[in-house]
Amino acid sequence: MDRVVRSAGRRHALRTLAALAGATIPLARAKSVLALASDARPAGAGTRRITDLIGSNGWPGSAGDVQMWRAMGISWGRDSVGPGQPHGPGDAMRVDRTGFAFDSDLPSVLLRNDRNGIGSLLLLGYTPKWNASVPGDSNSAPVDEKAWTSYVDAVVRKYSAPPFNLRHFQIWNEAAGKLSGGLQQSTFWHGPDFDTDQKRAKPYERAMQDYVERIHIPAARIIRSYRAYVVYGGWPDQGGLGNFRKWLEYRSPVLKERMLDWVDYLDTHYLSVADLDPLYQQYVKNGPARGIWQTEIGNEYMKDPHYVARYFFDFAVWALGRNWDEPDKYLSMIYHWDGYEPFRLTHRGPPERTYNVSGQSLIVLRQTVSGSLAGFSKPLQFGSGASGTALLSGNDVVMQVRADPGWQTVFVPGLLPLSSRVTQVEVIDALTGASSARDDVALTWDDRLLKVRFKVPERVNGAGNNPPKHLAYVVIRRAA
Incomplete structure (x- = not known):
């Protein structure tokens, strides 16, 4: 029974990774999940952090x-x-x-x-x-x-x-x-x-x-x-x-x-x-x-x-x-x-x-x-007030975003939707580690298009920059 439970959990994790990669693959091809979720890591490369x-x-x-x-x-x-x-x-x-x-x-x-x-x-x-x-x-x-x-x-x-x-x-x-x-x-x-x-x-x-x-x-x-x-x-x-x-x-x-x-x-x-x-x-x-x-x-x-x-x-x-x-x-x-x-x-x-x-x-x-770590191969599409890059950290998609104050949006095309039961999104201040309020970030799917809408505070953490910008992490992760 223990072997069956662990196997089911492994299949669930593989489906989650496949969805993050926009991949529709059978479990028989599980070895290709990481490559589909990321820019392929060389064979035998081991764990990188x-x-x-x-x-x-x-x-x-x-x-x-x-x-x-x-x-x-x-x-x-x-x-x-x-x-x-x-x-x-x-x-x-x-x-x-x-x-x-x-x-x-x-x-x-x-x-x-x-x-x-x-x-x-x-x-x-x-x-x-x-x-x-x-x-x-x-x-x-x-x-x-x-x-x-x-x-x-x-x-x-x-x-x-x-x-x-x-x-x-x-x-x-x-x-x-x-x-x-x-x-x-x-x-x-x-x-x-x-x-x-x-x-x-x-x-x-x-x-x-x-x-x-x-x-x-x-x-x-x-x-x-x-x-x-x-x-x-x-x-x-x-x-x-x-x-x-x-x-x-x-x-x-x-x-x-x-x-x-x-x-x-x-x-x-x-x-x-x-x-x-x-x-x-x-x-x-x-x-x-x-x-x-x-x-x-x-x-x-x-x-x-x-x-x-x-x-x-x-x-x-x-x-x-x-x-x-x-x-x-x-x-x-x-x-x-x-x-x-x-x-x-x-x-x-x-x-x-x-x-x-x-x-x-x-x-x-x-x-x-x-x-x-693994590379994240899906393109990020930001509104005019934000920019950023992404990678995979374990099962999390982590985007580092520089943005103007106010509501901002990032789209990631080509992802299969995950159940809300297994997905959560968080915006983390890159300098203090503080998480934004729950009402200041939302994740939705429209067909195969992931949309994250998040609010950047008026008092940005890069106030001395020209122009002032806020640096944060948008993290999409499987909920416990």
């Missing part, structure tokens, strides 16, 4: 911090490793510290991360001042390349082995040449003619050739020799994607190799989700790269209270349509998760750490999009 995409710069520093990371859905951290040989080549090689001033114990941080399901990305950099080609400048190319490779080998040898078992290492940070914003040399990669006075600085003409030959490929060889993955060093947004592609494909006449062939994860900083698509199409869809990361997003963009929630929802929709067949294929890391500015995810305190608006919006996103 919104938390797979969310990382942050820095580490959680305590059990309380870990709980806050978990609440916000942050599953990866990124920070430095060193200090290497800070005073000279005779120093013992030290790679047990982390943080901006190397003031925290790295092994204990990594073990705590691992116990709590947080991935760790170690940033390999920079040059000790005694070895700097620009005197006293740790962001400049090294004079002695062997000191650089010795440091990389010490880090990867130690942390790719038990008990740490790290698999991802990032080479340098934002190495580039002249930037579109006016800087003659990239902030973290200096060479001849650098000057802190921008009026006197001149371009570093061999910036990328030197980076490829002296920094990237030597480090990448070491990383791969330990069967670990190479994360590119965060191409800056002001470097230009065309320039990024040029140097990825640059073949060194000295090493006779392309940088691209020594990159596993492309990495950019502060780009929109749409900007990532050319990189996917050219380098990830059919290889050779394994995936695309952004190891810095946010910062002052988070002054827009909608930024974080919109970015990660758009990122999820984008990834679901682009062969998200490994959990770490796509990742973006917020800069920064704590601080004193009101736009950071949390306020550091004192007296104690608290969530800012952007951090609270991540909590709402994680709670609302909590199930296994």
Whole structure:
């Protein structure tokens, strides 16, 4: 009898998914339900969740911090490793510290991360001042390349082995040449003619050739020799994607190799989700790269209270349509998760750490999009005052909507009607998590056309935007 009851429940769930997809299929074809309900997920792809995409710069520093990371859905951290040989080549090689001033114990941080399901990305950099080609400048190319490779080998040898078992290492940070914003040399990669006075600085003409030959490929060889993955060093947004592609494909006449062939994860900083698509199409869809990361997003963009929630929802929709067949294929890391500015995810305190608006919006996103993800293939048709995108989270259809105040409507053609006994609709404020009043939202079907009518409050949660908009989730779910 128990087997019969469970089988009937399974058939009911399959019919519900089929209806959400607009599919009329017999139970014998149950394996195709997910594909019909969504943009097909690759065979063997496994469960994908919104938390797979969310990382942050820095580490959680305590059990309380870990709980806050978990609440916000942050599953990866990124920070430095060193200090290497800070005073000279005779120093013992030290790679047990982390943080901006190397003031925290790295092994204990990594073990705590691992116990709590947080991935760790170690940033390999920079040059000790005694070895700097620009005197006293740790962001400049090294004079002695062997000191650089010795440091990389010490880090990867130690942390790719038990008990740490790290698999991802990032080479340098934002190495580039002249930037579109006016800087003659990239902030973290200096060479001849650098000057802190921008009026006197001149371009570093061999910036990328030197980076490829002296920094990237030597480090990448070491990383791969330990069967670990190479994360590119965060191409800056002001470097230009065309320039990024040029140097990825640059073949060194000295090493006779392309940088691209020594990159596993492309990495950019502060780009929109749409900007990532050319990189996917050219380098990830059919290889050779394994995936695309952004190891810095946010910062002052988070002054827009909608930024974080919109970015990660758009990122999820984008990834679901682009062969998200490994959990770490796509990742973006917020800069920064704590601080004193009101736009950071949390306020550091004192007296104690608290969530800012952007951090609270991540909590709402994680709670609302909590199930296994799949793409939603049906088109959304909004009235003139609203726009949005959708995905499937478990059995729920979740739409993220930006809308003007007043009554708004979204239509989804091609869906079979579900019984009101098994369907409910909810509108959730994307910043606070508050649900709208029952009378402010209604769901109806007209033949195969789903219609959701919902009321947007006069006081929108994006009042500082131009024009002001409200950000919310319209969730259609099976009632308990």
